[in-house]
Amino acid sequence: MTTKQTPSTLQKMGLDTPMALALHLPSRYEDETELLNIEEAIHQGRFSAAQTQGVVIRNQVLFRPRRQMVVTIEDETESLNLRFLNFYPSQQKQMAVGSQIRVRGEVREGFQGPEMVHPTVKAVAAEAPLPTSLTPVYPASAGVSQTILRKAVTQALRDPSLQDSLAEFLPKTLMAELLPSNDWPNLQSAITYLHQPPAEANTQALLERTHPAWRRVQFEELLAQQISLKRAHAIRRERHAPSFVKVTGNEKSIETGLEGALPFKLTSAQNRVWSEIGGDLLKSFPMNRLLQGDVGSGKTVVAALAAARVIDQGYQAAVMAPTEILAEQHYLKMREWFEPLGVQIAWLSGSLKAKEKKLSQDLIESGQAQLIIGTHALIQESVSFAKLGLAVIDEQHRFGVRQRLEIQQRVGSELFYCHQLMMSATPIPRTLAMTYYADLDISVIDELPPGRKPITTKVVKASRRDEVIGGLQSWLSKGFQAYWVCPLIEESEVLQLQTAVESFEQLTQALPGFKVGLIHGRLKAEEKASVMAAFKANEIQLLVATTVIEVGVDVPNAALMVIEHAERFGYAQIHQLRGRVGRGSADSVCILMYAEPLSMAAKERLQTLRETSDGFVIAERDLSLRGPGELLGAKQSGDAMLRFVDLQRDAWLIEIAQQAADRLLQEHTDLVERHLERWLGSRAEFLKA
Ligand code: ADP
Ligand code: MG
Numbered sequence: 001m002t003t004k005q006t007p008s009t010l011q012k013m014g015l016d017t018p019m020a021l022a023l024h025l026p027s028r029y030e031d032e033t034e035l036l037n038i039e040e041a042i043h044q045g046r047f048s049a050a051q052t053q054g055v056v057i058r059n060q061v062l063f064r065p066r067r068q069m070v071v072t073i074e075d076e077t078e079s080l081n082l083r084f085l086n087f088y089p090s091q092q093k094q095m096a097v098g099s100q101i102r103v104r105g106e107v108r109e110g111f112q113g114p115e116m117v118h119p120t121v122k123a124v125a126a127e128a129p130l131p132t133s134l135t136p137v138y139p140a141s142a143g144v145s146q147t148i149l150r151k152a153v154t155q156a157l158r159d160p161s162l163q164d165s166l167a168e169f170l171p172k173t174l175m176a177e178l179l180p181s182n183d184w185p186n187l188q189s190a191i192t193y194l195h196q197p198p199a200e201a202n203t204q205a206l207l208e209r210t211h212p213a214w215r216r217v218q219f220e221e222l223l224a225q226q227i228s229l230k231r232a233h234a235i236r237r238e239r240h241a242p243s244f245v246k247v248t249g250n251e252k253s254i255e256t257g258l259e260g261a262l263p264f265k266l267t268s269a270q271n272r273v274w275s276e277i278g279g280d281l282l283k284s285f286p287m288n289r290l291l292q293g294d295v296g297s298g299k300t301v302v303a304a305l306a307a308a309r310v311i312d313q314g315y316q317a318a319v320m321a322p323t324e325i326l327a328e329q330h331y332l333k334m335r336e337w338f339e340p341l342g343v344q345i346a347w348l349s350g351s352l353k354a355k356e357k358k359l360s361q362d363l364i365e366s367g368q369a370q371l372i373i374g375t376h377a378l379i380q381e382s383v384s385f386a387k388l389g390l391a392v393i394d395e396q397h398r399f400g401v402r403q404r405l406e407i408q409q410r411v412g413s414e415l416f417y418c419h420q421l422m423m424s425a426t427p428i429p430r431t432l433a434m435t436y437y438a439d440l441d442i443s444v445i446d447e448l449p450p451g452r453k454p455i456t457t458k459v460v461k462a463s464r465r466d467e468v469i470g471g472l473q474s475w476l477s478k479g480f481q482a483y484w485v486c487p488l489i490e491e492s493e494v495l496q497l498q499t500a501v502e503s504f505e506q507l508t509q510a511l512p513g514f515k516v517g518l519i520h521g522r523l524k525a526e527e528k529a530s531v532m533a534a535f536k537a538n539e540i541q542l543l544v545a546t547t548v549i550e551v552g553v554d555v556p557n558a559a560l561m562v563i564e565h566a567e568r569f570g571y572a573q574i575h576q577l578r579g580r581v582g583r584g585s586a587d588s589v590c591i592l593m594y595a596e597p598l599s600m601a602a603k604e605r606l607q608t609l610r611e612t613s614d615g616f617v618i619a620e621r622d623l624s625l626r627g628p629g630e631l632l633g634a635k636q637s638g639d640a641m642l643r644f645v646d647l648q649r650d651a652w653l654i655e656i657a658q659q660a661a662d663r664l665l666q667e668h669t670d671l672v673e674r675h676l677e678r679w680l681g682s683r684a685e686f687l688k689a
Contacts, residue, residue: 009143010152019165019678021156024149025194025217025644026136028207032104033199035130039077042114045107053102053124054080056095070115071095073103080107081115094123102128133196134203153195165678166191169671170220170664178660179219183212190216209644215653218645222657223664224679225642227672230661233439239417241286242389246278247312255308257341262301269293269447274302276443277421281309281390287419293445294615295425295579296452300330302445303392304337306421311343311370315389318372320379322395324349324525325532329554330394331373338371348374348383351525388418395424425579426572426619455582455590457610459566462595468562469510476514476541480586481558484544485577487565496546497522503564504544514541521546547573559586566592567602571622574609 015021032051036044041052054073061069069084069092082103084091095101105119138149156162166188176182185193190213197206205211209218247253266274273291280287293299307317319334321327331347338345346369348360357377363369367386372378460468472482484507486500497520504518517540519531534540536555543558561581566574574592582588592606608621645653664672
């Protein structure tokens, strides 16, 4: 590598200032502070990497079984072989007979006695001094060696500007009051320590990131995060939104009409979240609420009631969903509820013909459309709402960050924002949600409508496919319907389609007398809709599908689902898929078919899914794998801001950081900006947006 490339590679990693380098903290360490003689190293090196030093007495290139270099070093106690399975001429030169080298590695028993395979090697003078601190190993990317990173960081730590960037300015008294321990170093010492821990440092605490030096860094990072979340909250409260009171005593109100027309009573959980949402709509600043509820818990009707309240006051309500098929489901349901009440509904999706699109846009713009349902098209195309009071966004984490930002820009002018209700079937564990998502209010439907039968989940080897098909046949004979879900193949949509088509053909043959349908992402929207309509009408008994049916499809008579290659799906996906069944009153069954060999993770996943259908338990497991950012979308979670904090490991720190954030905002406003600037720099914009 030439040195010319180096700066740009570091820059690519975002390591272009002394501060950025100082915050590029090691992921682990190597202990090069101890030098053993060869005899000791042979003993010690069988347990963990050992460092020793000697003179090269032999350097051979062997061809058994393939080309390799074996170097022998020696000191006054012993000799040791070093084996290199691939090597460069420069290494042959470095380890020529007579050179003094220092090596570090683990020792194993080779054919010709103890040996190190590919140790790290340094040419040294016999009396070369040992480092006094542990050697940091940094997160790196291709093209940047540890040597370059170490040099750059060491240089950065000496940079005079860093004195200022890392200066202690959090008030001593505040820290003493809030921090759980007074052995936390100040920021500058913490950073230095983490880059260059002394030989005797507690390496386990360093690796686990529970060392006081790490705590200090984590605390500061969380503090910045909490401050910006609280600020976002304050900014929202300053904004204006229309306030919606419930119209009472008016027989003609849409809300009353809808209540009267519902074929069921709301569950108490639905009533509770509806009154929370109603409370937000009363306020004169925009609602920012997440409605969480497991698949099938009945979020849609709550959204419909909120829409009705807004429409009653002469405002528009919009419902947006991430996929055409899900948006369409909402459209059909809402039409069923609202059309008899005389509400004007507009549908807008990317697949509409230009003329139809124009028609919808005109209705939206003129205000004739009171309820608008659609996909991204609602925010992507040139749509301007006449008087939007409420935006409902279903499965919002599936929209990109930018798309959500655009919603906000579009629906609000400087003086006027609409209320926003997000809905998600992917639950965030409540404790985490409450402490962490400071500017998102959360309502949870924690109860399913009555009469739902629990879903029995079975885990079955793919080799028993014929048996499964046999069972399917007798199921269909009883007049029920079923889903057959084909695997997600991330690498190739074509391959995914192919397996779906194959299963479709096989099942059509195997199940004479039943109509088998096929639905997948490549179908046009109308084609999808007509397949779904046929399935709903029981003209199709078995629906072979790719994951397009993941969310929102509602066919109560289909209470059996087979998922092929279930091992390829994640927790949330299977949970969502499985939620498609168990909607009617029949006993529901979900069969997870898997192909061997199963990884440990997949085995655990399938087992958990068989044992529980509690969305929160599943989410907890999922969260420990993926982190909240992915569950809720990066913007809301603020996850992108946290580099050093692990929300599960460091959950207890959040509360302390929250208190500190409150105190700082109240008592030390002058320090707030400084702290944010230090920790977030340009990223501060991210949350303000
Ligand atoms: P999700 O929360 O997954 O979006 P839906 O809103 O689609 O769930 O509701 C699932 C099904 O349950 C729908 O058919 C809906 O009409 C029905 N439902 C909703 N609330 C109730 C209730 N309180 N009692 C009975 N059925 C209900
Ligand atoms: Mg839904």
